[in-house]
Amino acid sequence: MDLTVIWAAIIALGLFIYVALDGFDLGVGIVFPFFPDDRERDRMMHTLAPVWDGNETWLVFGGAALYATFPAAYAIALPALYLPIILMLVCLIVRGVSFEVRGKANRTKNAWSLAFTLGSAGAALFQGIALGAYLQGIPVANGNFAGEPFFWLTPFSLLTGLGLMSTYALLGACWLAMKTDGDLQLRLHQFIGPLTIVLLLFMVAVSVWTPLSDAQIARRWFSAPMFYRLLPVPFAVAAVAVLMFRATRRRHDATPFLLALLLVLLGYVGLLVSVWPYAIPDAVTLWDAAAPLSTQVFTLVGAAIIVPVILVYTAAGYWVFRHKTPADANYH
Known part of the structure; x- marks a missing residue:
């Protein structure tokens, strides 16, 4: 077994779980x-109260795992993306x-509501900007970051930043539709359709721009056998979008959220293919970029213990609070 690939898969899984959980948050x-x-805003906040702080566990795990198992990548990416990461953390x-x-x-209360919105939107935006800068490529010379301090601020990174904001907005609306009922749920279902269209537009824009801006990614996408493996993805995205519109029209509870997660997963697969290996x-x-084999083995033993524990207590928390949030809920 190639421990480097195993660790890459573990980190990729951790990041996807973070996007899925903290994304709706x-x-x-x-x-x-x-x-x-x-009153509706209080109810929205109460849907998050039992789970929101635990969702960020996966961000910490991903950063720690990257530092331990891919120190060369960490040493390049952190100085390169220092500013957007710091701004994300401030948000x-x-x-x-x-x-x-x-x-x-x-x-x-209104001022803190505004702060909650700005902090949420800002964190999503800077995460997306960092992702866009990473996809475009970080300048490297002699194993170190060799770019300008603001190399990450480009039209493409702004596009991915806004795209991630729309992704999180869709996840959030679907989560709320699952956790509420009555008139609020109806208006949320009406909101999900336009958000899905916006997200699809961003997915198309990024999917077109990425291979046009990077010849290596274009070769990877459009050469056999990867082309045939990826060919079902756009059709799967279209099918999921159709199912999303149908689920919201029929006012399903959990189905829109699950479909939104599936859209995120399909986009994530495309991202992983773009950067591999x-x-x-x-x-x-x-x-x-990998650490020595002994380090990978040592940290893998720890991950084999820690990751299942995190998964169990996360799943237990969501199971305990799986029911709808009542209209008179109070998160004080």
Whole structure:
């Protein structure tokens, strides 16, 4: 077994779980301004109260695993993306503080609601910008970052930033539709359709722009056998979108959320194919960036213990709070 590939798969899985869980979490904040009633906003916050802080566990896990098992990639990516990462963390801090304070505030409640929205949207935007900069390629020379401080700020990275915001907004709306009922759920279902269209437009734009801007990615996508493996993906995306519109029209509870996760997974598969087998696209392969074999074995033993524990307590938390959130819920 190739431990380098196993560790790459573990980190990829951790990042997908983070996007799935913290994605809807941040998405609730992004759709917040479209529902101005304070009682409805309180109910939205209460759907998150039992789970929101645990969702970010996977972000910490992904960063720690990257540092331990792919130190060369970490040493290049962190200086390159330092600014968007710091800005993302600032937004997450603002969001976390506003979540706690808003439930106890009276006169300043609207200000904390705005902070919750800005923190959520900002975190999603800077995550997407960092992703776009990573996909476009990080300048590397002699194993170190060799670019300008603002190399990450490009039209493509802004596109991916807005695309990730729309992804999280769709996840958030679908989560809320699953956890609420009545008139609020009806309006959320009406909101999901337009968000799905927006996300599809971003997916098309990124899918067209990525191979046009990178010849190596274009060769990887359009040469056999990868082309034939990826060929079903756009048809699967279209099928999922049709099912999404049908599920919202019929006011299904959990189906839109599951379909939104499937859309994210399909996009994520395309991303992984785009960067494979690189840790830093077109510069450093996974094997060049990997830690020594002894380190990979040692950390894999720890991961074999920690990852199942995290999965169990995360699943247990969602199971305990699996029911709909009542209209009179109070997250104070």
